[in-house]
Amino acid sequence: FPSHDIDPPSNAINGGALALAGIGSFGIGQTWQNMMGGRAGSTTYYNTTGKLIFILVSVNNPYGSPALQLVVNGVNFGEVAGVGFSGAVRGTIWAPIPPGASYSVNFGGTITTWMELR
Numbered sequence: 001f002p003s004h005d006i007d008p009p010s011n012a013i014n015g016g017a018l019a020l021a022g023i024g025s026f027g028i029g030q031t032w033q034n035m036m037g038g039r040a041g042s043t044t045y046y047n048t049t050g051k052l053i054f055i056l057v058s059v060n061n062p063y064g065s066p067a068l069q070l071v072v073n074g075v076n077f078g079e080v081a082g083v084g085f086s087g088a089v090r091g092t093i094w095a096p097i098p099p100g101a102s103y104s105v106n107f108g109g110t111i112t113t114w115m116e117l118r
Helices: 010-025
Strands: 032-034 053-061 068-072 075-080 089-097 102-107 110-117
Touching: 053 068, 053 102, 068 089, 075 089, 089 102, 102 110
Parallel strands: none
Antiparallel strands: 032 110, 053 089, 053 110, 068 075, 068 102
16 A cells, blocks of 8 residues: 655644643743732733633632632633531632633632632
């Protein structure tokens, strides 16, 4: 049988290289930063770092559910809800945020932690 060399489309090669570069650089030169003083609930932020970042947010909601919701690029990425013995909810949510993505955190109660690996 004759052999045939088939070249993949250049955009597949370039896209794969970009994905590997993003994975390979995650965490390199990045540090955990306390964002408590610079972030507010129900406000849209954008990852303009050019790298994948990671966020971690904790809430204490003495009023019960809903306690905490994370929205990434307009999609509900996850939420913490429920009613404890006293009706209070404490919870943490974390997620990777791709370069260029929008993100916001909606919550009831008080944010106790907002850290970002950037």
